[in-house]
Amino acid sequence: MESKVFTGRERKTSRKQILEKKKALDEIVKAASSPDKDHLASFPPFRHYQRNGLSVYLESGYGDKLSSPVKQYIQNLLKANMEGPYGSEWLTEEKVKRREMVAPEARYIFVQEDLNANRNQATGVETERASTDVIHGRGPIVGFVHYRFTVEEEIPVLYVYELQLEPHVQRKGLGKFLMQLIELIAHKNQMGAVVLTVQKENLFALNFYTSKLRYMISTISPSRVDPLIGLEKSYEILCKAFDHEAKATLQVPGDNP
Numbered sequence: 001m002e003s004k005v006f007t008g009r010e011r012k013t014s015r016k017q018i019l020e021k022k023k024a025l026d027e028i029v030k031a032a033s034s035p036d037k038d039h040l041a042s043f044p045p046f047r048h049y050q051r052n053g054l055s056v057y058l059e060s061g062y063g064d065k066l067s068s069p070v071k072q073y074i075q076n077l078l079k080a081n082m083e084g085p086y087g088s089e090w091l092t093e094e095k096v097k098r099r100e101m102v103a104p105e106a107r108y109i110f111v112q113e114d115l116n117a118n119r120n121q122a123t124g125v126e127t128e129r130a131s132t133d134v135i136h137g138r139g140p141i142v143g144f145v146h147y148r149f150t151v152e153e154e155i156p157v158l159y160v161y162e163l164q165l166e167p168h169v170q171r172k173g174l175g176k177f178l179m180q181l182i183e184l185i186a187h188k189n190q191m192g193a194v195v196l197t198v199q200k201e202n203l204f205a206l207n208f209y210t211s212k213l214r215y216m217i218s219t220i221s222p223s224r225v226d227p228l229i230g231l232e233k234s235y236e237i238l239c240k241a242f243d244h245e246a247k248a249t250l251q252v253p254g255d256n257p
């Protein structure tokens, strides 16, 4: 095969192109992550979810502006929901999640119960509830999404770090509703895909993302990078790509529905 020899000028051009692409990607991520941006503001119909006996409000949050009760709430819910799927890895993971929780780039959507509509409903998790006045005076938080804008394989992506709901609000369509909103936020902010990590032990979540929401195991998931490494790892990286470049980069050809 003939190999191409680059001239000095061609090498310079290609380096310039790489730097320009990196700069453009950084700008897209920076614009999406701007602290002045309330992502929920673009989607008023998603402020309130009222279905299947559930009535909740959504509010935006920021990793570096969480109050102490909200931080404690997040840690308690993570432990209640995730200690099982993580098994022996939990102690290490809990520390990682505690750090991730407060990063300035961490964005949140909090789900707050509508107290009037949900009065007398039993709660599922024994958590120290974040007080009602923590976020604009509505009812207690019953779940949250933690997401960020970042770059994977030169594709700007919205990475869902956590989607966590208390047991009593699970399986009522809320998870699907939140992920629909996340996809809209990703799209509106010029992301090429939504990416997330799921523990293999977490069968309901795996099924929820792959069967219900049509997420695919990504090319960046250990099992796709190298099947042997994949066997050693306890998680898969899933994605849903929106445009051609993101599909070609992050999704395995032939896996596409």
Ligand SMILES: CC(=O)SCCNC(=O)CCNC(=O)[C@H](O)C(C)(C)COP(=O)(O)OP(=O)(O)OC[C@H]1O[C@@H](n2cnc3c(N)ncnc32)[C@H](O)[C@@H]1OP(=O)(O)O
Binding pocket: 081, 160, 161, 162, 163, 164, 165, 166, 169, 170, 171, 172, 173, 174, 175, 176, 177, 196, 197, 198, 199, 202, 204, 205, 208, 212
């Ligand atoms: C990136 C990550 O965060 S991975 C970790 C994910 N989080 C967790 O595992 C924490 C614990 N679990 C949860 O918080 C939630 O259950 C989630 C986020 C996994 C899913 O959210 P939910 O609100 O429970 O799911 P939702 O009600 O939207 O259900 C979606 C589908 O599951 C199915 N489903 C609903 N109820 C049931 C049930 N009782 N049994 C089996 N499947 C059900 C439905 O078919 C539904 O699809 P449909 O709308 O087409 O009918």
